[in-house]
Amino acid sequence: MNYPENPYFCLFNLKNHKHLDSMQFKDVIGQSAIKQRLIASVRDSHVPHAQLFLGPEGNGKLPLALAFAQYILCPNRSEMDSCGVCPTCQKMQKLVHPDLHFVVPTAITKKVKKDPESDLFMEEWREFVVKNEGYIDTSGWYSFLDVENKQGYMSVRDAASLLRKVNMKAYEGGYKIVIIWMAEKMRPDTANKLLKLLEEPPEKTVFILIAEDQDQLLATIRSRTVLVKVPSIDAASVETALQQRLGCTPQQAHDAAMVADGNWLTACHSINESEDRKFFFTTFQQWMRLCFRAAYSEIIDFSSNIKTLGREKQKELLDYGLRIIRNALLFNNNLADIVLLPDDEKKFNANFAPFVKPSNLAEIAGLFEEAIRHIERNGNAQIIFTDLSFKMIVLLKMK
Numbered sequence: 001m002n003y004p005e006n007p008y009f010c011l012f013n014l015k016n017h018k019h020l021d022s023m024q025f026k027d028v029i030g031q032s033a034i035k036q037r038l039i040a041s042v043r044d045s046h047v048p049h050a051q052l053f054l055g056p057e058g059n060g061k062l063p064l065a066l067a068f069a070q071y072i073l074c075p076n077r078s079e080m081d082s083c084g085v086c087p088t089c090q091k092m093q094k095l096v097h098p099d100l101h102f103v104v105p106t107a108i109t110k111k112v113k114k115d116p117e118s119d120l121f122m123e124e125w126r127e128f129v130v131k132n133e134g135y136i137d138t139s140g141w142y143s144f145l146d147v148e149n150k151q152g153y154m155s156v157r158d159a160a161s162l163l164r165k166v167n168m169k170a171y172e173g174g175y176k177i178v179i180i181w182m183a184e185k186m187r188p189d190t191a192n193k194l195l196k197l198l199e200e201p202p203e204k205t206v207f208i209l210i211a212e213d214q215d216q217l218l219a220t221i222r223s224r225t226v227l228v229k230v231p232s233i234d235a236a237s238v239e240t241a242l243q244q245r246l247g248c249t250p251q252q253a254h255d256a257a258m259v260a261d262g263n264w265l266t267a268c269h270s271i272n273e274s275e276d277r278k279f280f281f282t283t284f285q286q287w288m289r290l291c292f293r294a295a296y297s298e299i300i301d302f303s304s305n306i307k308t309l310g311r312e313k314q315k316e317l318l319d320y321g322l323r324i325i326r327n328a329l330l331f332n333n334n335l336a337d338i339v340l341l342p343d344d345e346k347k348f349n350a351n352f353a354p355f356v357k358p359s360n361l362a363e364i365a366g367l368f369e370e371a372i373r374h375i376e377r378n379g380n381a382q383i384i385f386t387d388l389s390f391k392m393i394v395l396l397k398m399k
Helices: 032-045 062-071 089-093 119-131 140-143 156-166 188-197 221-224 234-244 248-261 264-272 275-294 296-311 311-332 341-355 361-376 383-398
Strands: 050-054 101-105 178-181 205-211 226-229
Touching: 032 062, 032 226, 032 234, 050 383, 062 089, 062 178, 062 205, 101 119, 101 156, 101 383, 119 140, 119 156, 156 178, 188 221, 226 361, 234 248, 234 264, 248 264, 248 275, 248 341, 264 275, 264 341, 275 311, 275 341, 275 383, 296 311, 296 383, 311 361, 361 383
Parallel strands: 050 205, 050 226, 101 178, 178 205
Antiparallel strands: none
16 A cells, blocks of 8 residues: 555654564553553552543554553563464464454445445554554644544444454453444444443453543543553653664654653654754855845845745744744743753744734734745745844844
8 A cells, every 4th residue: 555645654654663572562662551550450460341541642542552452462461561473463463363352433435435434444454553662643644544624433233243343252261352433433423332341341351441532532431441641751751762663863752852751753753854944044044144134135136036935935934933932932831841952943933032022022023924925925035034034133123
């Protein structure tokens, strides 16, 4: 299958990526406290029959669920992890274990033209999850399926199919594990159909619901599950994983981890975009220095060069400038700690912030937004950037 253009297919676009062939706890980035809690529940024979793994995007909820499922099913597990080599673990690594079931959001595609349901997309699901080591999001999944602008959901057909599966005996005589990924995508009729099953599941059946927005889940679903709050990944673990898995330098890993805010997908995306980001940073820095110096002739040359970038890059540069202006507001209100940037960019933001004041903030932001609109309407980039620069000279010098 051909992969669509998507920023979150970062792991496989990076040359130095070291692919993992495992679904074990040791391969889940960070989350040591949650791992210990899950392992203890198996060791103490207190595994809740329905759990809700709740937390932000990119924090490893699905890899945790898969490692947990493998640990439960593995006949040779140790005190800390599944063995990773037995036939059960080998099936889990390929997501083909007969007692592991998935419910995932789907939509009509070129392949499935009506009545979509999870079972019709299991081949694609396994391929997508294994290749991305479980670190996925809905936009990447929908892009992989090529659902165009349609939104994925879980229908009553998914619920009916799941009911049939869990009421059958386990193929290998142990537990049956059901993972419902992005459970908030269940339609109300689907959720209602599963309520009884979650409340009184068949023997040795474990449900793991994965969600990012509990407010979109029915209260009755939440009340029937044990909540497992999965936090963002700590920055140190993100840095280490970037170096080990993607071959990043310590500085690259540090910068990406600072931007990622605990989201592994964002960290990978940042590595992929590092050259673009560096270009926007150095270009904006050069531009503002010309404005500070009121170097009119050099500004005209700068604007002439910007014209060659193309409309999308011009818009991205202006959008980058808007983020710098937003960051200035945070710096000026003693909120620098929540500005997540590589060190050199953060230093520039701190130095730039004093020149963005309540007296000129709204006007500067308005000028950048207006410039973006003019670029979108095929305005002359050289004129737009020159005009914006001359106005910035005045605004940056305001008392």
